[in-house]
Amino acid sequence: MSAPDAGEKREGARRPARRRGIRSEAEGRARRALGGGGLLLVAGLALVGVGPSDAGMALTLLALALLIYGIHSFGRLGPERDERARAPSP
Secondary structure, eight states: OOOOOSSOOOGGGSOHHHHHOOOOHHHHHHHHHHHHHHHHHHHHHHHHHHSOOHHHHHHHHHHHHHHHHHHHHHHTTOOOOOHHHHSOOO
16 A cells, blocks of 8 residues: 555545535634633633632623524524435435
8 A cells, every 4th residue: 555645635634524515604603603602611610610700700601692692603504405315316
């Protein structure tokens, strides 16, 4: 078995999301909101866990609002459309 050439693309090395196509801008925004909200929530809970802190409370509430926005906007995108799943079997 030979080593892959520099120009050759390995199918297994790519991420599945890239194989289906480019994400829409709305989906990218929703995913960033979910990721950012999750990270902020962990940080806010860590601040509150260390001791009672108004900054931790505010950060946690902001993170929850961001997560709610991300879940809402991700859900508004609708079902994923996979043309292969709808194609009749031969």
